[in-house]
Amino acid sequence: MVQKARIDQQEALDFAKAIGDKIRELRVEKGFTQEKLAELAGLHSNYTGQLERGEKRLSVYTLKRVAQGFGMSLEELFRVIDPMEREDEIGEIVNLLKERSKADQRMALKLVKTVLDWRNGTEER
Template sequence: MEANTKQLAKRLGERIRTLRMDKGLSQEQLGELSGLHTNYVGQIERGEKNLTIESLSKIARSLGIPLEQLFHSVDPLGPETELGRIVMLLSERPVADHSLVLALMKTVFSWEEEKRK
């Protein structure tokens, strides 16, 4: 695998792991639900495998999410930008934390606006 492809596979694997754990599923359970071997699921999550669309579709269906949600935050702006780093940090957190972070950001921005007045 090319370096960029390896990095993308690693980030996608991390995203799948986060979503799986958010659903309270083990690798074995995700494997059963998706019809994929448990070892293959582990390799995907470690970024060792280049996924097919079919496998991605099976995983998304098993997680109960649309296929495109697998790619949310995988490579939004690139890790070299501050916004990209923020998105990467957030993508590594459980989905439940996203609402908390959004509320916190809104509060901080509102506070900053009030301070300027």
């Protein structure tokens, strides 16, 4: 029982570190300093550094504030932190689009909607 508790605690620490790594990657990708992210998220810059290093456990509320600091929803942040891996056609579409710009993603969505609307129209005839 004690051994399992130690394993669970280590897994929690590893998970906190993985989340911190993703937050750092996203922060750097957006060109933010720790101080800028902290300011936008309403957190102390020291705390932001501790989150990135996996030294602090995060609450869902803290993750929400970090997401807001990045200008994204909590759902979008979760997609970055723990992306869903699918081995089907939907997964392939997601993989193709996730590295594209927002403009490209919007264009692809518009195209898919147009094709599906066209298909719906031709199936009714």
